[in-house]
Amino acid sequence: MRVVERPGVTGIQKFYLVEVVKGLLVTLGHAVRNVLNPSGMPVIPYPEQKKDLPPTTRGRHRLMKREDGSPRCTACMLCATACPAECIHILAEESPDPKVEKLPAKFDIDMLRCVFCGFCVDACPLDAIRMDVPEIAIAGYTRDSLVYGKEFLMDHDNKDIVPQYNPPRPVVWTHGPHAKP
Amino acid sequence: MMDSAQLFTLLNITVMTVIMWLTPLQFIPFFIWLERKGSALIQDRIGPNRAEILGFRLFGIIHNIADVIKLLMKENITPTNVNRLYYLLAPFWSMTVSLLPLLVIPLAAPITVAGHPIRFQAANFDVGILYVLSITSMGVFGVILAGWASNNKFSLLGGLRSSAQMISYELSMGLAVVGLLMVYQTVKVDGIVEIQGHLLTVAGHTLPLPNWGVFLQPVGFILFLIAAFAETNRNPFDLAEGESELVAGYHVEYSSVKFALFFMAEYSNMVAASFLISTLFFGGYQVPFASTEELLQHPRAVLTVLCLLSAVGGAFFGILVSRRAEHQERLQPGSRRMESSFLKALGFGKAALALSLLACLWMGLLPAPEWLPGVLAALLQTLCLLVKVLFFCWLFVWVRWTLPRFRYDQLMKMGWKMMLPIALLNMVITAVVILVQKN
Numbered sequence A: 001m002r003v004v005e006r007p008g009v010t011g012i013q014k015f016y017l018v019e020v021v022k023g024l025l026v027t028l029g030h031a032v033r034n035v036l037n038p039s040g041m042p043v044i045p046y047p048e049q050k051k052d053l054p055p056t057t058r059g060r061h062r063l064m065k066r067e068d069g070s071p072r073c074t075a076c077m078l079c080a081t082a083c084p085a086e087c088i089h090i091l092a093e094e095s096p097d098p099k100v101e102k103l104p105a106k107f108d109i110d111m112l113r114c115v116f117c118g119f120c121v122d123a124c125p126l127d128a129i130r131m132d133v134p135e136i137a138i139a140g141y142t143r144d145s146l147v148y149g150k151e152f153l154m155d156h157d158n159k160d161i162v163p164q165y166n167p168p169r170p171v172v173w174t175h176g177p178h179a180k181p
Numbered sequence B: 001m002m003d004s005a006q007l008f009t010l011l012n013i014t015v016m017t018v019i020m021w022l023t024p025l026q027f028i029p030f031f032i033w034l035e036r037k038g039s040a041l042i043q044d045r046i047g048p049n050r051a052e053i054l055g056f057r058l059f060g061i062i063h064n065i066a067d068v069i070k071l072l073m074k075e076n077i078t079p080t081n082v083n084r085l086y087y088l089l090a091p092f093w094s095m096t097v098s099l100l101p102l103l104v105i106p107l108a109a110p111i112t113v114a115g116h117p118i119r120f121q122a123a124n125f126d127v128g129i130l131y132v133l134s135i136t137s138m139g140v141f142g143v144i145l146a147g148w149a150s151n152n153k154f155s156l157l158g159g160l161r162s163s164a165q166m167i168s169y170e171l172s173m174g175l176a177v178v179g180l181l182m183v184y185q186t187v188k189v190d191g192i193v194e195i196q197g198h199l200l201t202v203a204g205h206t207l208p209l210p211n212w213g214v215f216l217q218p219v220g221f222i223l224f225l226i227a228a229f230a231e232t233n234r235n236p237f238d239l240a241e242g243e244s245e246l247v248a249g250y251h252v253e254y255s256s257v258k259f260a261l262f263f264m265a266e267y268s269n270m271v272a273a274s275f276l277i278s279t280l281f282f283g284g285y286q287v288p289f290a291s292t293e294e295l296l297q298h299p300r301a302v303l304t305v306l307c308l309l310s311a312v313g314g315a316f317f318g319i320l321v322s323r324r325a326e327h328q329e330r331l332q333p334g335s336r337r338m339e340s341s342f343l344k345a346l347g348f349g350k351a352a353l354a355l356s357l358l359a360c361l362w363m364g365l366l367p368a369p370e371w372l373p374g375v376l377a378a379l380l381q382t383l384c385l386l387v388k389v390l391f392f393c394w395l396f397v398w399v400r401w402t403l404p405r406f407r408y409d410q411l412m413k414m415g416w417k418m419m420l421p422i423a424l425l426n427m428v429i430t431a432v433v434i435l436v437q438k439n
Helices: A011-015 A017-036 A078-082 A119-123 A150-154 B004-042 B062-073 B084-104 B129-149 B153-184 B189-195 B218-231 B256-281 B292-297 B299-331 B337-362 B372-400 B408-438
Strands: A060-063 A088-094 A102-110 A129-133 B111-113 B116-118 B199-202 B205-210
Touching: A011 A017, A017 B004, A017 B372, A060 A150, A078 A088, A078 A119, A102 A150, A119 A129, B004 B062, B004 B084, B004 B116, B004 B256, B004 B372, B062 B256, B084 B129, B084 B256, B111 B372, B129 B153, B129 B256, B153 B189, B153 B218, B153 B256, B153 B408, B189 B256, B218 B256, B218 B408, B256 B372, B292 B299, B292 B372, B299 B337, B299 B372
Parallel strands: none
Antiparallel strands: A060 A129, A088 A102, B111 B116, B199 B205
């Protein structure tokens, strides 16, 4: 076995005991500082305090609504197609409004499969789905409770966590009844 | 039929044996807490602080109870192709052997109460320290049995590495102690501790230092310390159980109670090593600059010191709790008020009690039975020993998070090519100096 000498190591450092004592003083300094001043530690006591998320964090999904309360989504299946984890399942239905083609009857996102990539948000032409709810710790007790349905995703008000940021998304509607000429 | 003196001696030995058997078992939860909380504080994080009983978190000590419950409720698996006798024997062997060295450690100087001599040492063998060295040699068996009987290549490798490391460093440990024995001229442990009560005398001059082993044999102390780290398989010598190297080394196939026994045996080994280092090199129960006779002659001073220490300790604890409570209030108002107030009351109440006892003492209100000086001296000496042992327990945790792990070849090279020659040289130089001093 060939032993390679480390460069830049002085004789006293090789003796190691002096370095040991220096190292011990460093760690003791940390320990004493943290006992006397516990609020100086770079620690956030979760869940009493949560970290501030950057505004472009991909959090939990939510479905946006029009002014009359119906979903913006027209079940065009672009998000379901774009999703790499195949976790969005949409069932379309007739819309009572003649200007709107379809509405989703079922809009299920299986959070157990979701990889939080944000492709569904990028794919949607109507700004109907956003991932801006600042909830990143998603948990449930059963598998069924983690398949989010349309009512849950459209219910923005009844949550402990309210979406705090609505980043302006430049939506360009080039076709359809709302296209700007 | 034994007369009353012999009965008393038998009772003494029995009580001390039970105490010295229970001592490491009481140290273990404290040590586990110290390790987890101490490591966290060194690493700039908080450590365990969530498990609670009736609203009391006690800075994370309750986590030990949770650990115990978890370890006991795990599934007790015995793999099929193991050598059943050795597999089941290994954890019990490790645990028993780790409890044995403490029998010879004296907790305080022998006192006489109502005509009966009380020794605070469970067993005063004539071979003394050699008993301890032989017990630590037996500790290697637990590792070898566990590694071999587990029918697992990783644990075999871990067991072999660990046992090779342990026997290499036992040599240096023994030789480091030989120099000490030459200086103290006795092998019996109570003689070693007793002789450390005087002041250091070098070449006819009496220095203002206690006659501790660390001043007489500094090289021996360092060698013994390093060997103790290696014997207990503790960082920086923990390659046998290094989590990133060998899964878990020789105790990977053990679950539930058997793993709990290995776990406890490791901490018990560390407690025994701390006791040994403090007894051999730091004067054991001897209070620095106050030998036993002086303590017996000044019981008022002893009680004053005890009360002041209690008061300072209680006040310090109360202050720490109030600072912690302020911190908690800022984060989550009203959350830990009950516990904080209780602990603050405990700390400051103890301080107040100690100070009032001190006041009663100095106003002459306390009765003075004839056994009081002896008991007070023993109390102070035991407290002194505990402080030293706690310092070395903290040292074990402290070094763990300071030094990186040694590679196996570095370790063996250090044990055989560096520490053994230094230990022999230390022995020779000590012998030469003693001979020169005699002439």
